Amino acid sequence: MNFEREEILKIGEVEGKTLLDIGAGPLANIAARDFNCQVTNIDISERALREAKAETSAEVRRKIKFEKEDATALSYPDNAFDIVVSYGTLHHVAAEKREDFIEEANRVAIEKVIIVELNPAFFEEIHSKDPYQVVNLSWLERKLSGLGKVEKYRGEQRTVFVIRKY
Numbered sequence: 248m249n250f251e252r253e254e255i256l257k258i259g260e261v262e263g264k265t266l267l268d269i270g271a272g273p274l275a276n277i278a279a280r281d282f283n284c285q286v287t288n289i290d291i292s293e294r295a296l297r298e299a300k301a302e303t304s305a306e307v308r309r310k311i312k313f314e315k316e317d318a319t320a321l322s323y324p325d326n327a328f329d330i331v332v333s334y335g336t337l338h339h340v341a342a343e344k345r346e347d348f349i350e351e352a353n354r355v356a357i358e359k360v361i362i363v364e365l366n367p368a369f370f371e372e373i374h375s376k377d378p379y380q381v382v383n384l385s386w387l388e389r390k391l392s393g394l395g396k397v398e399k400y401r402g403e404q405r406t407v408f409v410i411r412k413y
Contacts, residue, residue, distance in 0.1 A: 250363060250407050255274075256274070256282050258400065258407060259409060264282075266285070266332060267287050267330070267331045267352075267356070269318045269331065270318075270339070272295075274288075276303050276311070279303075285310055286311045287312045287314060290316070291316070318340065319348050319351060323355045326356070330357075330358055333352060333362045333363065333364075334363045337349075338370065338379045342380050360391075364382045370382075384406055395410045395411050
């Protein structure tokens with residue numbers, strides 16, 4: 248299983264929820280259109296947000312807010328969203344800031360946090376020439392297990408972690 252965005256949203260049981268989607272991309276669009284979510288899609292890049300917004304139909308755009316935010320220091324209050332999703336975003340964060348990223352996602356989530364990250368071989372396949380660093384998935388699982396009940400789904404390309412807070 249490759250764990251594409253639709254599969255992640257089904258696993259996460261996001262139907263009708265408020266969702267914080269960390270990292271501009273198509274997941275926000277899918278969540279709003281196919282799962283009836285109210286989505287806040289954040290990214291540190293204004294360009295990435297503009298591109299994501301441009302790829303979203305006017306009808307779906309009514310269910311999505313596009314906001315510039317640093318995921319390691321979110322401006323939202325505690326428990327601001329039912330669910331927080333990070334689909335392939337954590338490896339774009341500097342290694343020394345990843346713990347802040349996780350803690351902030353957990354802080355603003357009411358029900359659960361879903362973190363999807365690339366498996367090492369797939370990371371190397373697509374990012375071997377990029378400045379990003381692979382996420383140590385064992386470290387990530389240990390860190391997340393301190394936040395709640397962790398469900399782990401390992402696919403060929405990605406591993407999905409669902410942290411249930413209740």
